[in-house]
Amino acid sequence: MNSRQLELEKGSLMKVVNGHIASPIGFHAGGMHSGLKRKRKDLGWLYSQVPAVSAAVYTTNQFQAAPLKVTQESLAASPFLQGVIINSGNANACTGEVGIKNAFLMREWFADQMDFQEHEVAVCSTGVIGEQLPMEKIQIGISQIPAAEGLHHAEDFSEAILTTDTFVKNDCVSLLIDDRYVTIGGTAKGSGMIHPNMATMLGFITTDAKVNPSSLQQALKMTVNDSFNMITVDGDTSTNDMVLVMANGLAGNQELSESHPQWSIFLDGLKMICTSLAKQIARDGEGATKLIEVHVTNAKSSIDAKIISKSIIGSNLVKAAIFGEDANWGRIVNAIGYSGVTVNPELLNVSIGNIKVVENGLPAGFSEETAKEYLQSENIQILVDLGEGHGSATAWGCDLSYDYVKINASYRT
Structure with missing residues (x-):
């Protein structure tokens, strides 16, 4: 039994812990340099050992980037995702039919590499608008992603999604629900083009809680409105913004929904993570000192x-x-x-x-x-x-x- 569990047993139902996107049971993450940027990591991946109930909210910008359309198609096919592939340095936005094709290729290549169903993969990109992705570099990078269980390079994932950010943004909370320890972890990127309009950034949240699909979508929407949608840096809303949550149920709790007696505990944990990440984005506004x-x-x-x-x-x-x-x-x-x-x-x-x-x-x-x-x-x-x-x-x-x-x-x- 670790110290986190001991502290929870003293009466608290929620405890902020030192963790990250791969802290919940069954989640793995990593990142690498694939050549989209000159030196820094630019290709990240996140996956669950089992398909996870997932929900997302997207930018309201009319020029939605190609990866968002592919992710929306995946979630329209099923509320379950098992992996996310993301590149930074290139937004794949305003790139026409070629851009759509390339986003689907990223989904296909990552699904093949990890042995997932294609519709179980979300795709994200962030960076410069209006340039085609260097697909050969991305394909080589994806082919090098290790699929071994136990991979926990969450810091690499957090670094791979950054653009003008000056630091990685992570947080984690542990909850006691149904006498089970449930963990919610999150990471985000965002520094410029930040304005309250869905949230202009990318946010990824994982949890090992078992959650009803429609309840998870409603919880995310409500929580985003009080957290990511309450930040601004410069009044600009981007084309690629998305917040995605994945819940794989491996904590072993009873399914959470609005009728569960401890639903509010889960909501409080989700809000804590989203608010923390939102504040970190605001603090990291481009050129910000306060x-x-x-x-x-x-x-x-x-x-x-x-x-x-x-x-x-x-x-x-x-x-x-x-x-x-x-x-x-x-x-x-x-x-x-x-x-x-x-x-x-x-x-x-x-x-x-x-x-x-x-x-x-x-x-x-x-x-x-x-x-x-x-x-x-x-x-x-x-x-x-x-x-x-x-x-x-x-x-x-x-x-x-x-x-x-x-x-x-x-x-x-």
Whole structure:
């Protein structure tokens, strides 16, 4: 019995643990350099020992990339997936019929290599838009993927999916359900082209829980709305974004669904993983130096709270002020005002950290020096109290620095 289990047995039903995408029972992952990038890993794979109930949500961008269409076809055939193949460095987006054919070839080659059914494979790509994939390199790379059980190179997988990211993004949680230890692991990539509109990134979540297919899809959709859909870096939504969850049932619990007495525990674990990954993406925004959290309370509804929190976190003026360590609360008020939500200005209170800057719609006396000292921190909170109801929401983003322009001015070169 390990320390994680001992801690759970002391009464906690959920425990954050040091794990990754391959921590749940029966999942394996890896990555390699196949030549799509000059040096860094660019081909990753993830698979389960047995077919896993799977669910996904996709970008709302009208120019959906070819891999997303192939993955959607796989899940339309059956809610079970057994593997995922992904390349970075090339998005295979806006590549026409050739791009579709190449995405299907990636699915076929990976299925053959791993002895899976083709419809049990999801395909993902991320990188530069409008260029055809170098299929010979990908085919050679896939042919070198070892199919041996016990492969746990999850860090290689996390590295292989990165583009402009500066660090890998992982998290893991252990749950006690039906007296069984259930694990949920996740990894994601995202740094630029991040905006709340399904989530502009790639996210992969695995669990050894047994979950009803329709319940899993609903759980993912609901959880994404409160996590990945509440982050922004630059207001751009990409063509390749997807969040995928796979549940292989090897933990041995009773099937989870809305009628299961411990369904809420599973939901809490899934939300914890998605929120953690979302915040890591926001912190790794291109050129970012700070993570910003906007918490809106006492709105007329949770929908209003979400709209306002996303309006503030998406404001370039707010983001630039945070980068400059300037407590320019007028920019926060401005973002609330153009959010489209009707508010009562006379009830508005705004704080930056624990420093109140607006009280009942008017400037609050505060020390600029104290505020600047707080804004030198890496984690910044903006608290907005609308005083009109019980709705609340939290959004995450980052500051806007000089380096964001540098990174995106030379992305293809």
